[in-house]
Structures are given as C-alpha cells and as structure tokens.
Amino acid sequence: MSRWDDLSEGAHKMLADFDELDLADIAASYGAAIQRVRALHRPVEHCGRTICVECSGWADGSTDSSPAAHPCATIKALDNQETT
Ligand SMILES: [Zn+2]
Helix, strand or coil: CCHHHCCCCHHHHHHHHHHHHHHHHHHHHHHHHHHHHHHHEEEECCCCCEEEEEHHHCCCCCECCCCCCCCCCHHHHHCCCCCC
C-alpha cells in the first residue's frame, strides 16, 4: 500500500493533470514576481546612505517618506533574513 493508493480518485486526477510543465510555469512566474518586487525595492544612494527606493518613496533625488535603509524589511524577507 503506497501513499498514492491512499489518495482519492479526484486527487489522482488532479496530480495527473499537474505535470512538470505546470510546475515549471509556476516556478517561472513565481521567480518573475520576486524579480519585480526586488526591482521595486532596489537600493539607491541618498545623502551618503544606501536606501530602499520603494520604502523611502524615493524619486528624483528626494524621498517622500523617511529614508529606509537598504536592504529593507521586504528584501530581508525575500532573503529569508530575520527582520527584527
Ligand atoms: Zn523596500
């Protein structure tokens, strides 16, 4: 008795439809989404500090919010780093 045999008929069908191509597509779109987040939260030099463009609201040499150091909490989360 394998774990496959324990699964329901519906689960067998779902897993059969979920082939390696789907997994590759999911991995690719997931990777692309992470790249878009990293592009938003890119570093920029501001007043001698490296800050996050997105978190600081940086544009045209000034920030809308208080400057947030880069890597910011979002980048640290993507890198599996503790944010505390
Ligand atoms: Zn950020």
